[in-house]
Amino acid sequence: MKQRETRQLKATLAVLAAARDHLTAEQVYRRVRRHVPGVSLGTVYRNLDKLRAQGRVRVLQLAGGPARYDPTLHEHDHFVCEACGTVTDLDLPRARGAVRRLARAGFVVRTQTIALYGLCRACAAPPHGPRAAGAASHPGEA
Amino acid sequence: MKQRETRQLKATLAVLAAARDHLTAEQVYRRVRRHVPGVSLGTVYRNLDKLRAQGRVRVLQLAGGPARYDPTLHEHDHFVCEACGTVTDLDLPRARGAVRRLARAGFVVRTQTIALYGLCRACAAPPHGPRAAGAASHPGEA
DNA sequence: CTTTCTGCAAACTCTTTGCACTCGT
DNA sequence: ACGAGTGCAAAGAGTTTGCAGAAAG
Numbered sequence: 001m002k003q004r005e006t007r008q009l010k011a012t013l014a015v016l017a018a019a020r021d022h023l024t025a026e027q028v029y030r031r032v033r034r035h036v037p038g039v040s041l042g043t044v045y046r047n048l049d050k051l052r053a054q055g056r057v058r059v060l061q062l063a064g065g066p067a068r069y070d071p072t073l074h075e076h077d078h079f080v081c082e083a084c085g086t087v088t089d090l091d092l093p094r095a096r097g098a099v100r101r102l103a104r105a106g107f108v109v110r111t112q113t114i115a116l117y118g119l120c121r122a123c124a125a126p127p128h129g130p131r132a133a134g135a136a137s138h139p140g141e142a
Numbered sequence: 143m144k145q146r147e148t149r150q151l152k153a154t155l156a157v158l159a160a161a162r163d164h165l166t167a168e169q170v171y172r173r174v175r176r177h178v179p180g181v182s183l184g185t186v187y188r189n190l191d192k193l194r195a196q197g198r199v200r201v202l203q204l205a206g207g208p209a210r211y212d213p214t215l216h217e218h219d220h221f222v223c224e225a226c227g228t229v230t231d232l233d234l235p236r237a238r239g240a241v242r243r244l245a246r247a248g249f250v251v252r253t254q255t256i257a258l259y260g261l262c263r264a265c266a267a268p269p270h271g272p273r274a275a276g277a278a279s280h281p282g283e284a
Numbered sequence: 285c286t287t288t289c290t291g292c293a294a295a296c297t298c299t300t301t302g303c304a305c306t307c308g309t
Numbered sequence: 310a311c312g313a314g315t316g317c318a319a320a321g322a323g324t325t326t327g328c329a330g331a332a333a334g
Contacts, residue, residue: 004308004313025299040316045299047314063203063255064324066298079249090244095234099258102232106263107221113205114256116241121248146288146333167324182291187324189289206299208323290331299321306315 003050011035012047016057022068022078022087062087062115075112081120088120145192153177154189158199164210164220164229204229204257217254223262230262 015031016023023031029044048069051057060068062080068087077090092114099109118124157173158165165173171186190211193199202210204222210229219232234256241251260266 002309002313006308006314008315038316040318042300042317043315046301049300059205061203061205063201064209067206079244079251082252090240092237092240095256098232098234102221102258106266108261108266109221109258110224110260112256112258114237114254116244116251116254118252119250124248124250144288144334148289148333150290180291182293184292184325185290188326191325286334288331288333290329292328294326294328296323296325298323301318301320303317303319304315305317306313308313309311 007036008032008039008043009047009050011039012044013051013056016051016069016071019071022060022070024066024068026066028069060087060113060115063117077114077116079116079118079120081123082117083119083123086120090114090116149178150174150181150185151189151192153181154186155193155198158193158211158213161213164202164212166208166210168208170211202229202255202257205259219256219258221258221260221262223265224259225261225265228262232256232258 011032012028014035015028019031025041025045025048028048029039029041032039032044048057048059052059052069055073058070058073060070060078062068062078065085072089075094077092079088079090080086081088094112094114099112102109153174154170156177157170161173167183167187167190170190171181171183174181174186190199190201194201194211197215200212200215202212202220204210204220207227214231217236219234221230221232222228223230236254236256241254244251
């Protein structure tokens with residue numbers, strides 16, 4: 001029942017903490033593999049879920065795509081570029097009044113996620129055409 | 143290039159329009175099958191996507207689960223019960239100021255989705271214990 | 285008739301899991 | 310030594326797609 005500090009778990013947390021973007025499980029896997037060459041993707045998933053259960057990582061489920069893991073713990077919001085897939089952190093004002101009203105009506109509100117979808121600055125005003133979806137803005141992943 | 147009004151498409155739209163909840167593709171499939179017994183799930187997916195592309199249906203991608211199709215077209219928000227899975231419509235105030243600021247910074251904001259997660263009234267104050275996840279509140283699905 | 289759409293089934297993506305073995309503690 | 314953690318590979322959910330034939334216009 002007691003948590004162990006395995007190399008795989010430590011490396012996973014380190015990768016997430018070091019990343020300023022919002023990595024997918026696959027991306028975390030590729031980076032963890034640099035430090036722990038033999039890791040399996042299954043283990044990365046298990047550890048990511050463990051970290052989530054402990055509240056050490058947040059999971060972002062964005063429209064049509066793999067889950068993204070966010071090491072930033074305080075409640076914040078996201079802008080998702082539909083062209084290049086980049087996720088940008090935002091700090092939007094929360095609808096506190098409405099939440100309080102729900103609470104009074106008997107609901108228990110645990111989390112609130114706000115996501116904006118559209119085109120990021122780079123893709124909206126392309127000097128040389130918009131970037132390709134997915135990889136373009138995060139090269140050299142291996 | 144021209145759209146056809148097939149029985150399958152008509153039935154799919156009718157099912158969505160009649161549903162006051164937020165159906166998954168599987169649920170739409172089961173209901174469409176009542177009217178067009180031979181439909182395939184693949185066709186339902188194709189038609190749902192067609193409707194989405196035409197802006198006749200909105201797609202809700204909620205944390206860890208299948209996509210849900212929402213016939214309500216105006217921008218609105220959702221409360222998701224983590225216990226029974228029910229999705230409730232909300233109308234929260236939008237962060238218009240922040241969106242305008244983003245637009246001025248060069249971003250193109252196309253959609254904004256707000257989702258609250260927690261326990262609905264029924265699951266928060268259970269007279270006879272909380273409902274089981276998933277089916278409990280939507281029985282009789284055929 | 286022409287062209288889009290359909291049913292079927294296989295393929296695909298993302299994620300979870302059973303099992304035997306490994307490694308923290 | 311004990312048991313949580315691991316690697317592997319297979320299974321699982323959800324969704325997409327290629328193809329030959331059906332059917333809308």
